[in-house]
Amino acid sequence: MDSKKIQMPREVHIGADVIDNTGSICKDLRFYDDVLVVTGPNTLKIGADKAIESLEDEDFAVDLSKINDATSKTVEKIEDKLNNISLIVGVGGGKVIDVAKMAATNAGIYFVSVPTAASHDGIASPLASIKNNKGSVSMTAQAPIGVIADTNIIRNAPFRLLSAGCADIVSNYTAIKDWQLANRLQNDSYSESAAALSLMTAKLIMKSSKSIKKGLEESARLVVKSLFSSGMAISIAGSSRPASGSEHKFSHALDKIAKKPALHGEQCGVGTIMMMSLHGGDWEVIKNALHDMNAPTNAYELGIDPDDIIEALIMAHKIRPERYTILGDRGLSRDAAKKLAIKTGVI
Ligand SMILES: NC(=O)C1=CN([C@@H]2O[C@H](COP(=O)(O)OP(=O)(O)OC[C@H]3O[C@@H](n4cnc5c(N)ncnc54)[C@H](O)[C@@H]3O)[C@@H](O)[C@H]2O)C=CC1
Ligand SMILES: O=C(CO)COP(=O)(O)O
Numbered sequence: 074m075d076s077k078k079i080q081m082p083r084e085v086h087i088g089a090d091v092i093d094n095t096g097s098i099c100k101d102l103r104f105y106d107d108v109l110v111v112t113g114p115n116t117l118k119i120g121a122d123k124a125i126e127s128l129e130d131e132d133f134a135v136d137l138s139k140i141n142d143a144t145s146k147t148v149e150k151i152e153d154k155l156n157n158i159s160l161i162v163g164v165g166g167g168k169v170i171d172v173a174k175m176a177a178t179n180a181g182i183y184f185v186s187v188p189t190a191a192s193h194d195g196i197a198s199p200l201a202s203i204k205n206n207k208g209s210v211s212m213t214a215q216a217p218i219g220v221i222a223d224t225n226i227i228r229n230a231p232f233r234l235l236s237a238g239c240a241d242i243v244s245n246y247t248a249i250k251d252w253q254l255a256n257r258l259q260n261d262s263y264s265e266s267a268a269a270l271s272l273m274t275a276k277l278i279m280k281s282s283k284s285i286k287k288g289l290e291e292s293a294r295l296v297v298k299s300l301f302s303s304g305m306a307i308s309i310a311g312s313s314r315p316a317s318g319s320e321h322k323f324s325h326a327l328d329k330i331a332k333k334p335a336l337h338g339e340q341c342g343v344g345t346i347m348m349m350s351l352h353g354g355d356w357e358v359i360k361n362a363l364h365d366m367n368a369p370t371n372a373y374e375l376g377i378d379p380d381d382i383i384e385a386l387i388m389a390h391k392i393r394p395e396r397y398t399i400l401g402d403r404g405l406s407r408d409a410a411k412k413l414a415i416k417t418g419v420i
């Protein structure tokens with residue numbers, strides 16, 4: 074049997090105001106050289122400033138880069154700034170984390186993940202979703218050496234981001250169904266332990282759907298822990314298969330088609346409702362749970378044109394065609410797509 078490599082973070086810090094310990098955590102991780110902090114336009118004041126202050130208090134020389142997207146060009150721009158830098162600290166949402174992770178991987182240096190929102194399960198995973206001229210690509214990267222999730226920042230982020238994180242976890246249900254199908258039909262490699270962890274995480278978040286509340290530290294903590302364990306399922310599998318199937322293809326297609334896409338997790342949640350129906354599963358349970366989490370369940374709540382939903386359903390199978398799912402090789406016909414979206418109340 075082939076050998077297997079599993080990458081996990083070395084230290085994970087979850088709690089109120091842990092961002093103020095960024096400097097000492099990086100020292101404990103044996104870093105002492107120059108550090109590059111990567112952040113986004115909204116997250117500089119919310120998080121990066123605090124991380125920089127803490128790093129400077131511990132005598133790190135800190136450089137700063139602000140980014141707006143997660144494209145391969147932006148990754149290259151960050152790589153160009155890495156002279157004498159031995160560590161990148163990414164402070165922000167999923168796009169910031171992915172760019173910082175990918176640039177550090179390409180440069181052969183380390184990366185610390187400081188999520189400011191619990192909106193996606195890439196906070197600790199060894200993958201980065203980067204856009205190039207072919208669309209979104211799931212790229213192998215180094216797992217962060219450390220994760221610093223400040224639940225005070227995360228609980229005060231717009232509630233929509235937390236709901237999106239829950240929906241990204243709910244999508245594990247259809248991702249696992251797709252993975253099992255690919256294993257049966259295409260002999261794709263499958264990991265029982267990764268699938269079990271992914272499903273357990275999705276069940277836990279579904280069970281808590283009514284108790285996840287705006288502004289509560291306990292809710293922020295629960296969602297961060299769940300995103301972390303979903304990320305660990307990705308680590309064990311060595312691919313995003315336990316957390317990304319047909320529903321993610323639908324979301325990636327919407328990112329290409331919609332004038333103003335919604336959040337990643339929100340789109341994946343709506344995709345899960347429809348893909349669960351295609352799998353013959355209980356899509357109404359998924360829909361009700363998403364509703365309880367305040368996540369969108371239809372085109373109107375996503376702020377997306379119903380015609381774009383149909384186009385994305387028709388296009389979805391062409392995204393990452395090597396990843397076999399319930400959409401098969403030919404995907405949905407226009408009539409089937411329309412029927413599915415109407416039946417599930419998405420349009
Ligand atoms: N590498 C992986 O394994 C995974 C990667 N992803 C990727 O992550 C991205 C989605 O991440 P998102 O965080 O949904 O999108 P995002 O990075 O675009 O962030 C959404 C918005 O929230 C803002 N924001 C973040 N924290 C905030 C705070 N505390 N207060 C106010 N605003 C705040 C950001 O500035 C941004 O405007 C996608 O590109 C997706 O493909 C998603 C799942 C897994
Ligand atoms: O979003 C992810 C898991 O939630 C990762 O997915 P992709 O591999 O589809 O980019």
Ligand SMILES: [Zn+2]
Binds near residue numbers: 193241337338
């Ligand atoms: Zn996702």
